[in-house]
Amino acid sequence: MNNIVTTKKENITIYLKETFNDVGKVTMFAARFFKEVVKPPYEMKEFIKQCYVIGYKSLPLVTITGFIMGLVLTLQSRPTLAKFGAESWLPSMVALSLIREIAPVITALICAGKVSSGIGAELGSMKVTEQIDAMEVSAINPFKYLVVTRILATTFMIPLLVIYADGVGVLGGYVGINIHSEVGLYRYLAQVLESIAFLDIFPATIKTFFFGFFIGMIGCYKGFNAANGTESVGKAANSAVVTASLTIFIIDMLAVQITDLFF
């Protein structure tokens, strides 16, 4: 009995040590990003390429999910609002829910799945096949070329994708409302714009920069530190999605608390 308790304690100690070790390494990785990002030369060409890959190439996925989010939210909320005779509030409710919470979180989660895992797998495979070492021995800074450009691209592209998803989601809401009743587009949009205040958009947009930063950073960290062997490429991609998704929820929770305090 005592042996079992001792083994469990040892396991917990090892787990805690590994967790703190990982947190330390991620912090060092982030610190290196901030150090390298300000130092020339700037890899503008690669940054623009990554913006295209991360932003433009995610548009079809974000369009479909954004539209469905708006449509489903409208269809699901309608019966409840109708019970209270508040059906006319539907456009405002859909817009506020989308802009404040649903579009940022769902878009970030989708990007965690598509972008973070993609970066993790790409850098992981580069690490395993010694392409990162090849850059290093050619006196090219692989951190600057591969990591800094990707983190910057996700930090700037995720907020843009979220704003785009907000718009597409609102259009989805319009289609949802028009399934059961007839509302003109101008009237619908006027009601949506009337209900949205600056303080709805501002905190929601700020948190998406953090979502973007962590999606890029976790993908890069997992890929850049992949162990040798092809198995580790899959592990890096998988671990990037799980960690990035969890981080998005934690940031969202903190963002809500901070917004409540200050706004």
Added chain:
Amino acid sequence: MIQEKTPINGISRVDTNAPVIEVKEIYKSFGKNEVLKGVTFSVNKGENLVVLGKSGSGKSIAIKCLVGLVEVDKGEINVFGTDITKLDNNELNKIRVRIGFLFQNAALYDSMSVRENLGFTLKRHAKDLSAEEVENQIKDVLESVGLSEAIDKMPSELSGGMRKRIGLARTLILKPEIILYDEPTTGLDTITSREISELILEIQKKNKTSSIIITHDMPCAKHTGDRIIILKEGIIHAEGTYEELEKSDDEWVRSFFI
């Protein structure tokens, strides 16, 4: 004692007869696994040194230490007369551009075509070159490895032998004075292995490069090596020419040549 010549890029160049690489008593461990336990060797200007040894004997780690990919725990590594273990990253990069490294699987950048693979390194180190000059240098170096027709191909479209040649072309484009080959003929058929070995010799003669060639391929070792060292359990167990080691009294050494 290495005699220094006129410095280039802040790094002193060495006298032609002096060793370009001098490794003194280097140690490297990964956890409890001691990989290198006091390895000492040198490479002279224009010499091809072959490193033999069983898998896991520390050969690849030893050459990765020479370019700072792996940090040694103890010891001194003099390259062109400078102890690279004491250099910061910027100083180390000045040495790295003078050393070429051919990786075991060529390590070509998957997302780039052959042209981009070669141009990527060149454009970063020769910023004053025009686009036309870069293109000409890429074509020249591809011609020197006999693969001019592969310029627009992606790495996934290349065979194992072609990948090695393109990897070598990428190494040569910076005109290195030292080339480190990590198992250049592994995974290739006999004819292609012979072609790669001949290419290594041709580069040595044409560019007067000094090289370290890690291999398990004995015909390659015989063909390319001026001198051979054999690593055993992290230390240098034997040293000599191919002919000397082939007739060694040590049965373990002779077993490589059977």
